[in-house]
Amino acid sequence: MQTEKVVNHIVNWLKEYANNAGMSGFVIGISGGIDSALTSTLCAKTGLKVLCLEMPIHQDERQVTRAKEHIDQLKKRFSNVSNLEVNLTQTFENLKRAVPQVKQSEQLNLSLANTRARLRMSTLYYFAGLHKYLVAGTGNKVEDFGVGFYTKYGDGGVDLSPIADLMKSEVYQLAAAVGVPSSIQKAAPTDGLWGDDRTDEDQIGASYDQLEWAMKQDADGRNSQNFEGEEARVFNLYKKLNTANLHKMNPIPVCIIPDELLN
Numbered sequence: 700m701q702t703e704k705v706v707n708h709i710v711n712w713l714k715e716y717a718n719n720a721g722m723s724g725f726v727i728g729i730s731g732g733i734d735s736a737l738t739s740t741l742c743a744k745t746g747l748k749v750l751c752l753e754m755p756i757h758q759d760e761r762q763v764t765r766a767k768e769h770i771d772q773l774k775k776r777f778s779n780v781s782n783l784e785v786n787l788t789q790t791f792e793n794l795k796r797a798v799p800q801v802k803q804s805e806q807l808n809l810s811l812a813n814t815r816a817r818l819r820m821s822t823l824y825y826f827a828g829l830h831k832y833l834v835a836g837t838g839n840k841v842e843d844f845g846v847g848f849y850t851k852y853g854d855g856g857v858d859l860s861p862i863a864d865l866m867k868s869e870v871y872q873l874a875a876a877v878g879v880p881s882s883i884q885k886a887a888p889t890d891g892l893w894g895d896d897r898t899d900e901d902q903i904g905a906s907y908d909q910l911e912w913a914m915k916q917d918a919d920g921r922n923s924q925n926f927e928g929e930e931a932r933v934f935n936l937y938k939k940l941n942t943a944n945l946h947k948m949n950p951i952p953v954c955i956i957p958d959e960l961l962n
Contacts, residue, residue, distance in 0.1 A: 700869055702876045706741065709861050714745040716859055717833055724748030724779070726823050726832040728854070730891050731765030734837040734862065736879040737870055739769070741861055742835055743777040744877070750826055751782040754819045756791045757894035765883050772880055783826075787818050794818075812892040816853025827858070836860040839870050841907055845914040846937060847944025848890075848903060855947060866914075867907035903940070905933050913937035 717724065724747040727739045742749045751770050755763060770782045794814065801807055823834045836857030842848040843863045849855045862870060867888075874884055888899040888907065900906050905913075913934045916925070926934050 700872060702872055705865075705869075706744070706873060706877060709741050710744045713742060713835075713859070713861055714747065717745070717747055720833065721831075722833050723831045724750070724833070725835045726750040726752060726826050726830070727835045727837065728752050728754055728819055728823055729766045729770055729782075730837075731762035731769065731883065732837075732886070732888060732891070733870055733874050733879065733883055734839055734888075736769045736883045737874045737877065738835055738837045738862055739773060739780075740874075740877045740879060743773055743780050746779055748830070748832070749773075749777070749780045750830065750832060751780060752823060752826065753782070753784040754787050754822055755784070756787045756815045756818070758891060759889075759894065759896055761886075761896070762889070762891050765880070765886060768880050769883055772878075776878070785822055787815075787822065791815060791818060808893075812890075813850045813853055815892050816850035816890075817856075820853050820856040824856075833858040836863065838863050840864055840866050841910050841914060842867075844948060845910055846903060846940035847947045848899065848940075849947065850892075851947045854890075866911050868911060904936055909933045910937055917941070 713725070725742040725745075727735060727742060727749065729735050729739060729751045739749060739751055751773065753763070753766050753770070770780075773780045774782065791814070795811070820834075826832065827834050834857045836843075836854070836859065838849055838854065838857075838860060839862055843855075843860065862873075865873065871884065889897065890899060890902070903910070910933070914937060916934060917937065921934070923931055923935050923938070
């Protein structure tokens with residue numbers, strides 16, 4: 700990958716899109732992870748205003764520390780970057796008390812995790828509307844178009860996606876090139892929606908390198924019969940997740956009314 704040229708391409712794309720839309724800059728949720736760190740740095744390189752939002756909800760302290768380190772570094776490097784912390788923990792707890800109580804289950808835990816992401820999306824759009832900013836998405840290609848590892852109308856609710864055509868390995872290459880803190884580059888990827896230290900690999904069941912491999916095999920027309928052992932497991936896992944999450948990746952279904960019923 701021609702790293703410097705890719706960086707310049709994304710930065711120019713971001714700047715052109717914002718200018719054509721008549722928007723003043725970007726707002727980004729900073730998680731302490733590699734994707735949001737890269738995205739915010741690319742946005743900062745446009746010279747347009749960038750608001751980095753921390754939105755903790757019972758957040759693991761290590762994630763908070765990495766997020767703050769990144770924001771501090773970014774503000775020293777770019778005068779167009781500002782930041783705010785909006786602690787959504789109490790908002791989250793108030794919502795839990797407002798809805799009917801149900802029995803503890805894995806489905807409840809998943810629903811609550813997705814609720815965290817949707818509260819953050821609403822907060823991002825509050826500030827976007829206030830300042831005429833665009834909400835910059837932080838999803839990469841494997842997450843957005845491979846296994847659908849994001850929350851519908853949560854971290855999937857964005858205005859534009861600057862790194863969604865990059866594999867996770869390419870995200871790491873660009874992050875190193877643009878000076879993302881090494882603590883973030885070395886940290887195990889996590890979505891930060893559970894209030895503990897579980898990683899993306901823990902949740903998905905495969906590493907991003909494995910998922911990239913499976914995504915490429917699938918694009919080349921391979922099927923599970925081409926693989927054995929661990930490769931077969933990973934490929935089948937990828938296909939299962941890809942199929943299950945197509946509802947996130949495909950356009951929203953629209954019920955088309957026949958013309959004869961409208962006349």
